[in-house]
Amino acid sequence: MAFFRGEEGSVAFAAAGGSPGAITSTTAWSLDLTKDTLECTAHSDTARKYVGGLISGTGTADLLYTAPTSGSETANILSDILNVEDPTDAKFQLFLDTSSGKKIEFNGIVTGASLSSTVGDISTVSISFQMSGLPTAFDVSSAG
Numbered sequence: 001m002a003f004f005r006g007e008e009g010s011v012a013f014a015a016a017g018g019s020p021g022a023i024t025s026t027t028a029w030s031l032d033l034t035k036d037t038l039e040c041t042a043h044s045d046t047a048r049k050y051v052g053g054l055i056s057g058t059g060t061a062d063l064l065y066t067a068p069t070s071g072s073e074t075a076n077i078l079s080d081i082l083n084v085e086d087p088t089d090a091k092f093q094l095f096l097d098t099s100s101g102k103k104i105e106f107n108g109i110v111t112g113a114s115l116s117s118t119v120g121d122i123s124t125v126s127i128s129f130q131m132s133g134l135p136t137a138f139d140v141s142s143a144g
Contacts (some may be wrong), residue, residue, distance in 0.1 A: 011061045012093035013077045021073040025064035033057045057131030065123035080110040088132035105137035
């Protein structure tokens with residue numbers, strides 16, 4: 001059985017339909033996928049029945065704050081929170097590791113940014129996002 005180690009995970013981002021580039025200093029990411037359920041129980045049934053419905057996803061990416069350079073993906077993901085009437089053309093790639101290409105890719109919207117600074121510690125940023133549509137790539141099968 002193959003395991004993936006968290007230190008090999010990474011995030012890539014592109015605003016406005018560009019080609020995704022790595023977000024430097026990523027320390028963690030998470031993606032929560034949910035599927036609505038719809039009840040389809042008939043009057044004569046003796047137990048409830050359901051079918052799957054709409055799928056949605058939200059997540060976060062945590063990174064160490066490094067002074068972003070103009071045009072860097074770190075700068076782009078931080079500034080994307082300021083887009084109003086966002087057309088959801090930002091592309092996210094969440095990688096399980098750096099060598100096998102196992103990733104989840106989707107279009108989405110940056111919905112929040114939380115910057116944190118503590119005396120004696122490195123400043124951090126937590127980005128939250130909402131997936132729009134289904135993932136365009138969903139390769140999370142085991143290695144080998």
